[in-house]
Amino acid sequence: MQGLPALPSEDLQELECHLRDSVERLQTGGLTEEEAFWVARRRAGDADALRIEFGKVNPERVWFTGILWALAGFVLIRTAIWIASQSSWLIALIAHQIAKYGASFRPLNGIGENILAQAHDTETLVVGLIIAAVYCVVLLGLVVWALRPGGEKHLRLLRISAWMSTHAALSAILLGLILLAQSATGTGLLALASCTMTASMLGRLVLWQSCGQIASYLACVFLIALLLARYSPPLKRV
Amino acid sequence: MLTKEMVAASTVPLVLAVLSEGENYGYALIQRVRDLSDGQIVWTEGMLYPVLHWMEKEKLIQSEWRAADSGRKRKYYSVRKEGTTALGVEKQQWTTVHTILTKLWKAQPNLILTGA
Numbered sequence: 001m002q003g004l005p006a007l008p009s010e011d012l013q014e015l016e017c018h019l020r021d022s023v024e025r026l027q028t029g030g031l032t033e034e035e036a037f038w039v040a041r042r043r044a045g046d047a048d049a050l051r052i053e054f055g056k057v058n059p060e061r062v063w064f065t066g067i068l069w070a071l072a073g074f075v076l077i078r079t080a081i082w083i084a085s086q087s088s089w090l091i092a093l094i095a096h097q098i099a100k101y102g103a104s105f106r107p108l109n110g111i112g113e114n115i116l117a118q119a120h121d122t123e124t125l126v127v128g129l130i131i132a133a134v135y136c137v138v139l140l141g142l143v144v145w146a147l148r149p150g151g152e153k154h155l156r157l158l159r160i161s162a163w164m165s166t167h168a169a170l171s172a173i174l175l176g177l178i179l180l181a182q183s184a185t186g187t188g189l190l191a192l193a194s195c196t197m198t199a200s201m202l203g204r205l206v207l208w209q210s211c212g213q214i215a216s217y218l219a220c221v222f223l224i225a226l227l228l229a230r231y232s233p234p235l236k237r238v
Numbered sequence: 239m240l241t242k243e244m245v246a247a248s249t250v251p252l253v254l255a256v257l258s259e260g261e262n263y264g265y266a267l268i269q270r271v272r273d274l275s276d277g278q279i280v281w282t283e284g285m286l287y288p289v290l291h292w293m294e295k296e297k298l299i300q301s302e303w304r305a306a307d308s309g310r311k312r313k314y315y316s317v318r319k320e321g322t323t324a325l326g327v328e329k330q331q332w333t334t335v336h337t338i339l340t341k342l343w344k345a346q347p348n349l350i351l352t353g354a
Contacts, residue, residue, distance in 0.1 A: 011287065014264065014313050018283050021265040044283055053284040054291075 011054060019044060240279060249281070249289050250298075251328035254321050257299060261316035264290060290315060298324055 019040050026036035044050065240248070256262065256270050268281045293299045298321035306312050317325070 010313075011291070013311075014287060015283060017263075017310065017312055018265045018287075020310065050284045053288045 015044070015050070245279070245281075245285075248279075249286075250293065251325065251332060252279075253286075253289065253293065253315075254298065254317060254325040254328065257315055257317045258322065258325060261302075261314045263312040263314050267315075293321070296320075 019037075022040035022043065023033065023036040026039055027033060031039065252271055253267065256267055262270070264283065264286055268283070268286060272280050290299070290301075294301055294315075297318055299315050300318050301313050301315050303311050303313050
């Protein structure tokens with residue numbers, strides 16, 4: 001019964017009560033508690049069937065579960081990007097410090113600094129846009145698929161939300177790896193650019209970037225907490 | 239056993255009729271209908287509770303959590319005024335169909351299946 005996040009706690013309590021009644025009745029018929037529990041559970045049907053039946057009364061709950069997972073995926077991806085970008089800035093800062101101490105030998109000082117900075121920005125932008133576009137197309141495709149006429153719409157929505165949960169984790173890991181690899185190669189160029197950047201410029205950049213990211217991150221976490229509190233209160237084990 | 243269509247059509251009037259005997263909880267409703275139908279109608283919880291919740295939404299019935307004699311909390315359902323009215327309409331319609339069918343089958347006794 002723990003696997004029924006689409007149900008409100010009151011419905012779960014009612015089902016739990018029903019299960020206990022069934023177990024009691026079966027036990028008076030001579031079954032052991034364990035046997036009675038298995039029979040009662042079998043009669044109740046599997047979690048998916050129950051979720052679909054209950055989902056018919058509360059279709060908005062199915063949507064909320066889907067939105068919840070989409071948001072969770074977004075936060076995971078944002079976190080991966082944030083960690084990757086922070087680590088690259090950190091490496092750049094360290095490289096800058098090293099370069100400052102080795103100031104006596106800087107043959108590349110000032111040469112092509114703007115081009116390097118621009119190249120890095122364009123690259124980030126292009127990669128970001130491609131990822132966003134792929135994401136939008138996939139999501140749009142899923143919505144069209146889910147809402148196509150005929151068949152069991154709820155079942156399709158449930159499949160999407162289940163797919164989202166695995167997809168969110170997988171895509172976050174994948175994106176994290178891509179960004180780490182990207183930042184590792186980008187860091188060399190960035191470190192070079194940072195040699196000609198003042199420490200305060202770098203500091204300001206890092207500060208504003210972090211502020212924006214933390215704000216969007218917190219907003220998402222808050223929204224998820226709100227949805228969780230509203231629709232999936234902690235469940236007791238039956 | 240009833241067909242899917244028959245179950246869909248009869249669930250609401252059956253729930254209303256059982257609840258008009260007095261308030262009751264889901265598990266007992268299933269048992270009551272099973273006993274009355276000699277095991278012909280056995281509802282599952284996956285089917286009954288969504289119907290009960292829908293009927294509550296439609297204001298036909300109301301529910302209340304209360305502790306039973308055993309001390310366990312149960313959700314008791316009872317009929318509202320709108321439910322009683324709806325039951326009256328259902329009763330009239332089912333009686334009409336029943337009367338017609340009975341008349342027809344009396345005139346054509348060969349239609350009644352034997353050994354079914």
